[in-house]
Amino acid sequence: MAPTMSTDSFDLTDFVINKGNGVKGLSDLGLKSLPKQYIQPQEALINIIPHESIPVIDMSNWDSDPKVAESICDAAEKYGFFQLVNHGVPLEVLDGVKDATHRFFGLPAEVKRNYSKELSSTNNVRFGTSFSPDAEKALEWKDYLSLFYVSEDEASALWPSACKDECLEYMKRSEILCKKLMGVLMERLNVKEIDEKKESLLMGNGVKGLSDLGLKSLPKQYIQPQEALINIIPHESIPVIDMSNWDSDPKVAESICDAAEKYGFFQLVNHGVPLEVLDGVKDATHRFFGLPAEVKRNYSKELSSTNNVRFGTSFSPDAEKALEWKDYLSLFYVSEDEASALWPSACKDECLEYMKRSEILCKKLMGVLMERLNVKEIDEKKESLLMGSKRINLNYYPRCPNPNLTIGVGRHSDVSALTFLLQDEIGGLYVRVNEGKGEEDGWVHVPPIEGSLVINVGDALQILSNGRYKSIEHCVIASGSKNRISIPIFVNPKPSDVIGPLPEVLASGEKPKYKNILYSDYVKHFFRKAHDGKKTVGFAEI
Numbered sequence: 001m002a003p004t005m006s007t008d009s010f011d012l013t014d015f016v017i018n019k020g021n022g023v024k025g026l027s028d029l030g031l032k033s034l035p036k037q038y039i040q041p042q043e044a045l046i047n048i049i050p051h052e053s054i055p056v057i058d059m060s061n062w063d064s065d066p067k068v069a070e071s072i073c074d075a076a077e078k079y080g081f082f083q084l085v086n087h088g089v090p091l092e093v094l095d096g097v098k099d100a101t102h103r104f105f106g107l108p109a110e111v112k113r114n115y116s117k118e119l120s121s122t123n124n125v126r127f128g129t130s131f132s133p134d135a136e137k138a139l140e141w142k143d144y145l146s147l148f149y150v151s152e153d154e155a156s157a158l159w160p161s162a163c164k165d166e167c168l169e170y171m172k173r174s175e176i177l178c179k180k181l182m183g184v185l186m187e188r189l190n191v192k193e194i195d196e197k198k199e200s201l202l203m204g205n206g207v208k209g210l211s212d213l214g215l216k217s218l219p220k221q222y223i224q225p226q227e228a229l230i231n232i233i234p235h236e237s238i239p240v241i242d243m244s245n246w247d248s249d250p251k252v253a254e255s256i257c258d259a260a261e262k263y264g265f266f267q268l269v270n271h272g273v274p275l276e277v278l279d280g281v282k283d284a285t286h287r288f289f290g291l292p293a294e295v296k297r298n299y300s301k302e303l304s305s306t307n308n309v310r311f312g313t314s315f316s317p318d319a320e321k322a323l324e325w326k327d328y329l330s331l332f333y334v335s336e337d338e339a340s341a342l343w344p345s346a347c348k349d350e351c352l353e354y355m356k357r358s359e360i361l362c363k364k365l366m367g368v369l370m371e372r373l374n375v376k377e378i379d380e381k382k383e384s385l386l387m388g389s390k391r392i393n394l395n396y397y398p399r400c401p402n403p404n405l406t407i408g409v410g411r412h413s414d415v416s417a418l419t420f421l422l423q424d425e426i427g428g429l430y431v432r433v434n435e436g437k438g439e440e441d442g443w444v445h446v447p448p449i450e451g452s453l454v455i456n457v458g459d460a461l462q463i464l465s466n467g468r469y470k471s472i473e474h475c476v477i478a479s480g481s482k483n484r485i486s487i488p489i490f491v492n493p494k495p496s497d498v499i500g501p502l503p504e505v506l507a508s509g510e511k512p513k514y515k516n517i518l519y520s521d522y523v524k525h526f527f528r529k530a531h532d533g534k535k536t537v538g539f540a541e542i
Ligand SMILES: COc1cc(/C=C/C(=O)SCCNC(=O)CCNC(=O)[C@H](O)C(C)(C)COP(=O)(O)OP(=O)(O)OC[C@H]2O[C@@H](n3cnc4c(N)ncnc43)[C@H](O)[C@@H]2OP(=O)(O)O)ccc1O
Pocket: 301, 307, 310, 312, 314, 315, 328, 330, 331, 332, 389, 390, 391, 393, 409, 410, 412, 414, 415, 416, 458, 490, 492, 493, 494, 495, 519, 520, 521, 523, 524, 527, 528
C-alpha cells in the first residue's frame, strides 16, 4: 500500500492534472481525508430519497411481444432512464470492456498523460480528470478516457492499445440494440420509417441496417408496383451440366452451347473451381457486410477513393420508382496491385482467389461457345471482346419482412458477356422462360445446388453472337427468414471495346441485328436507369 500523506504540502493540480495521476493517483496515495479542492458546495450535493428505481426491461421477447417496445418508449417518456436485460450484447463483451477499463486506468501516469489534452496526438482521444477543471468551483472525483469514433482504421491507429479492441467490440456489438431502440422510439413519434435513402446511402447502413432494426413491415419505399412482380410458373428449371467428363466427352461442350442458345442460363457442377475457394468468398461476403456502417460507407459512391470500388444499395436509387431490397459491393478488376491497395481488406483476398481460380473455366466456356460460332481462334482482339474486363459483385439480400411485395433485384439481363454466379443455399433467383409465349411466359426458380455455379449469357455475348446466344431476364426475391448472398463475376469486353456482331457470325450473309457500339456507353446506359427487363439491348438494336 502507498504511504499516507497530507496534500497540503504539494501542488495537487500539478499532481492530478499535469502529471497524469488523476484522482486515481490521489486515492492510491492512501489519503485519510478529502483534499479541499474536492469539497463541493452544499447545493451541488443531492438528497437520496426512498423511491422505486428506474424501470428494468427484459428484452428476451423483443421479437414476439410488442409490449417490450412499448415499455421502452413509456420509460423513455416517463423517466428518460431505464435498464435493459437480455439486450443481446454478449456478457463477455461487457466483461471485456470492464476489464479493459481497469487495465487502462492501471497504466503508469506517464503513459496515461500521453493521452491528455496537452499531449494527445488527436482530439479524438482524451484522458482527463474531473469535468472541466478550469471552470469548476470544486473538482469532481473522477478520471476519464474519452474516445470519439471516426473509423476502425483511425481507432486502431490512435486509441490506447490497453483498451481499444474491447471498446471497439463493445461499440460494434451494441449497434443492433441501438438501432432497435431508435427504431421504436421513432415509431412512437410517428416517424414511420427512418429516411431510407439518407440512412442507406449516406450512413452506410443499407437495407441490412433496416432489416437489423427488426422492422415488422416493409417500408413503403420498397413496395414494388404490380408490374415489377413476377408470376412463378410450374416449368422445368434451367439445365444442370456435369463437367466431370469435359476432357473425354464432347457432349459436355455441346450441352453447354445448347443451353446457352436455348436458355441463356445453366448450372455447372464439377466445374473445377475448388469448393474451399467458393466457401472462402461466401464467408468473406458475410464478413464485409457485417462491418459497421461507418466502415462500409467509406466505399460508397460519395466517399470511395476510386470508381472501381463501390458499396451501394438498390440498383439505381435515383432512377427507381421503388427501391430494391439489396445491398452490394462492386469491385472492378484492373490489376492485382490496384485490388490489393483499394479493395476492402475484409474480402479482397477471397475475391481475387475466386476470380483467379475461375479463369480456366471461363476460357473453356468461351472456347466452346466461340467454336459453335465458327470462331476458330481466340486472338488478342477476341480475348478483349469476350473477357477483357471483369467485375465481381458481392450481393447481400437481408431477411425481408414482406418479401412478396418487393424485389431483391428487379428483372434485368446482365450487360456482361458471361456471368459466373455463386449463390448460397437460401434460394431466390428466378429466370424468365418462354418470353412472349402467352400463358407459358413466366418465371422459374434456380434451385441452389451445393458447389455449383450458375452461368448466364449477358447482353454483350448476345450482341457479339448476333442473337444466337440469349441473355435472359432474371430477378431475385429476398427471403422472409434468412439473409441471402450471391457473388457474380461479370466477364465483359474492355470498356474501350466497340461491340457488334462478330464477322464470323455474319460471314454466311446473316443480317446484323445490332449496331456497333462503345461498350462503356452501353454499360453507362444500363447503370443510369432502373432495371427494366431486356430494354437495355434496345440501345444497340438496328
Ligand atoms: C449493382 O446492381 C446490379 C449490377 C448488375 C451488373 C450487371 C453487370 O453485367 S456488371 C458488368 C458491367 N461491365 C463492366 O463493369 C465493365 C465495363 N465498365 C465500364 O465501362 C465502366 O467501368 C463503367 C461501369 C461505365 C463505369 O465507368 P466510370 O467512368 O467510372 O463511369 P461513372 O460515371 O462513374 O458511372 C457511370 C454510371 O454508372 C453508375 N455505376 C458505375 N459503376 C457502378 C456499379 N458498379 N454499380 C452500380 N452503378 C454503377 C454510376 O453511378 C454512374 O451513374 P450516375 O447516375 O451516378 O451518373 C446487375 C444487377 C444489379 O442489380
